[in-house]
Amino acid sequence: MNKIILGRYIPGASFVHRLDPRSKLILSFFFIVVIFFANNVQSYLLLGVFTLFCVYLSKISLAFFIKGVRPLIWLILFTVVLQIFFTRGGQVYWQFGPFSVTHFGLVNGGFVFCRFVLIIFMSTLLTLTTAPLEIASALEALMLPLKKFKVPVYEISLMISIALRFVPTLMDETEKIMNAQRSRGVNFGEGSLIKQLKAVVPLLIPLFVGAFNRAEDLATAMEARGYRGGEGRTKYRVHFWKRRDTLSCVLFGLLTLLLLFLRNW
Amino acid sequence: MEKIIEIADLTFHYPQQDSELLRQVNLTIHKGEWVALIGHNGSGKSTLARLIDGLLVPTTGTLKIGGTILSDASVWQIRKKIGMVFQNPDNQFVGANVEEDVAFGLENLAIPRAQMQVRVKEALQRVNMWEFREHEPARLSGGQKQRVALAGVIAMRPEIIILDEATSMLDPEGRKDVIKIIQELSQAGFTIISITHDINEASLAQRVVVLNDGQILQAATPQTVFARGEKLLAVGLDVPFSEKLKVALSRQGLHVPAGYLTEEGMIDWLCQSISKT
Numbered sequence: 354m355n356k357i358i359l360g361r362y363i364p365g366a367s368f369v370h371r372l373d374p375r376s377k378l379i380l381s382f383f384f385i386v387v388i389f390f391a392n393n394v395q396s397y398l399l400l401g402v403f404t405l406f407c408v409y410l411s412k413i414s415l416a417f418f419i420k421g422v423r424p425l426i427w428l429i430l431f432t433v434v435l436q437i438f439f440t441r442g443g444q445v446y447w448q449f450g451p452f453s454v455t456h457f458g459l460v461n462g463g464f465v466f467c468r469f470v471l472i473i474f475m476s477t478l479l480t481l482t483t484a485p486l487e488i489a490s491a492l493e494a495l496m497l498p499l500k501k502f503k504v505p506v507y508e509i510s511l512m513i514s515i516a517l518r519f520v521p522t523l524m525d526e527t528e529k530i531m532n533a534q535r536s537r538g539v540n541f542g543e544g545s546l547i548k549q550l551k552a553v554v555p556l557l558i559p560l561f562v563g564a565f566n567r568a569e570d571l572a573t574a575m576e577a578r579g580y581r582g583g584e585g586r587t588k589y590r591v592h593f594w595k596r597r598d599t600l601s602c603v604l605f606g607l608l609t610l611l612l613l614f615l616r617n618w
Numbered sequence: 619m620e621k622i623i624e625i626a627d628l629t630f631h632y633p634q635q636d637s638e639l640l641r642q643v644n645l646t647i648h649k650g651e652w653v654a655l656i657g658h659n660g661s662g663k664s665t666l667a668r669l670i671d672g673l674l675v676p677t678t679g680t681l682k683i684g685g686t687i688l689s690d691a692s693v694w695q696i697r698k699k700i701g702m703v704f705q706n707p708d709n710q711f712v713g714a715n716v717e718e719d720v721a722f723g724l725e726n727l728a729i730p731r732a733q734m735q736v737r738v739k740e741a742l743q744r745v746n747m748w749e750f751r752e753h754e755p756a757r758l759s760g761g762q763k764q765r766v767a768l769a770g771v772i773a774m775r776p777e778i779i780i781l782d783e784a785t786s787m788l789d790p791e792g793r794k795d796v797i798k799i800i801q802e803l804s805q806a807g808f809t810i811i812s813i814t815h816d817i818n819e820a821s822l823a824q825r826v827v828v829l830n831d832g833q834i835l836q837a838a839t840p841q842t843v844f845a846r847g848e849k850l851l852a853v854g855l856d857v858p859f860s861e862k863l864k865v866a867l868s869r870q871g872l873h874v875p876a877g878y879l880t881e882e883g884m885i886d887w888l889c890q891s892i893s894k895t
């Protein structure tokens with residue numbers, strides 16, 4: 354079970370792995386914004402090649418990225434189909450009531466598909482090459498300016514990191530409780546919807562009780578180790594901005610320029 | 619000898635309870651001493667440990683740690699002198715991985731990063747977990763997690779280390795590792811209070827304190843305490859195997875030595891008796 358969530362991160366030492374998580378986070382967001390500037394075949398081609406180049410740099414097999422698309426394929430197809438049916442213009446190939454398949458529609462559908470795939474590839478690249486906790490600590494570093502607006506940044510990031518840390522522990526516990534209840538004759542994932550919902554109750558209650566006990570223990574342990582809130586603490590994990598981070602930013606900048614040059618105005 | 623913990627007329631009860639859990643507890647612990655605290659389930663051992671660390675406030679009585687009276691004003695100062703390791707290895711692992719968990723306490727003390735790195739390394743090497751520094755808790759055994767917890771305490775350089783059943787959820791192998799580290803820490807001069815149900819662990823201490831229904835029944839050397847075998851059984855405590863054997867032998871009409879025998883002592887004595895007959 355652990356593999357589903359934590360297995361997403363694939364440890365490695367590639368160029369992408371060694372990038373500062375802050376720059377990876379910013380650049381991924383930046384890329385998603387930039388994608389919306391692409392509006393013709395050349396510009397999409399450029400972005401596609403660039404994405405594949407990044408994938409190549411990560412030294413991770415393309416299969417992992419394709420797997421990332423799979424769970425969303427229906428959503429993507431649905432959007433693509435809507436796009437095809439409701440975009441008008443150009444040569445009409447087929448018409449039925451309000452629906453029509455036009456040249457523009459097909460082209461737009463193709464673009465939407467590419468856009469989805471590129472976004473998924475880039476965000477998968479982020480999660481495959483960055484440990485969840487690195488992402489959490491990068492978020493903290495990036496949210497730091499929000500402290501001025503009295504946002505409890507340290508507490509939020511501690512919450513995220515503790516939550517992430519307890520995912521495998523609670524997964525194990527769920528597994529144990531499920532087995533314990535199975536041995537008492539509860540069937541999970543069988544029977545009618547009502548029956549299945551009923552089966553979840555004896556799973557959730559012990560899980561919640563367990564989680565609360567853990568939370569209390571953890572709070573005591575944290576207090577015993579001198580935790581008094583986020584203020585005035587020093588940090589063990591720090592980020593170092595390296596040459597390769599600057600290099601990546603420059604690369605993304607050039608990409609944007611090229612894209613603006615290629616797109617139709 | 620220098621007194622490090624002085625408990626005087628301590629009484630405590632949880633607000634939810636109507637009777638007192640700890641009654642008139644008096645106990646003095648000296649610097650560098652290893653004290654084992656034993657008692658049946660619910661006798662108030664964990665509560666006493668939490669009182670010493672200022673995690674709970676006594677109803678009446680005073681606690682003095684290193685000569686300072688425990689109060690709201692001094693609690694954070696005092697907590698720096700005390701490190702605690704709890705029972706469940708999973709519920710005290712705060713950090714994302716081993717080294718970050720060890721650093722957690724140091725971050726709270728606002729230790730500069732450069733110094734943190736030195737201390738984390740030192741502490742992890744002391745418990746033989748330095749090679750595992752980048753492991754997440756999910757990839758560690760219970761014993762390893764407890765060793766990390768110990769490292770977290772060591773890194774903070776306290777004077778007193780309290781272990782609240784720190785070995786009770788471990789397999790024999792993990793337990794042995796942890797006990798070995800405790801022995802080393804004791805030799806290095808730390809004051810140690812170990813709460814335990816494991817009599818073999820308790821017999822390693824210099825002094826055993828028996829808590830029964832919120833009162834100290836006895837505080838003496840392991841030899842003296844365990845020699846009272848049957849009385850300990852009467853208050854719901856387990857006695858070491860060698861003592862059980864002694865009681866069984868004397869029931870058979872054999873003459874057994876009066877004092878407490880360690881397992882090795884028992885073996886020696888048995889061999890001697892057999893060769894005599």
Ligand SMILES: Nc1ncnc2c1ncn2[C@@H]1O[C@H](COP(=O)(O)OP(=O)(O)OP(=O)(O)O)[C@@H](O)[C@H]1O
Nearest residue numbers: 632634635639657658659660661662663664665666
């Ligand atoms: N937070 C609490 N609130 C109310 N009652 C409590 C609380 N914690 C413990 N108790 C009660 O106080 C009594 C003593 O608890 P304590 O944990 O000190 O015992 P213990 O000697 O450590 O036992 P064990 O060997 O099981 O760990 C128990 O009866 C328990 O139910």
Ligand SMILES: [Mg+2]
Nearest residue numbers: 663664782783
């Ligand atoms: Mg206890």
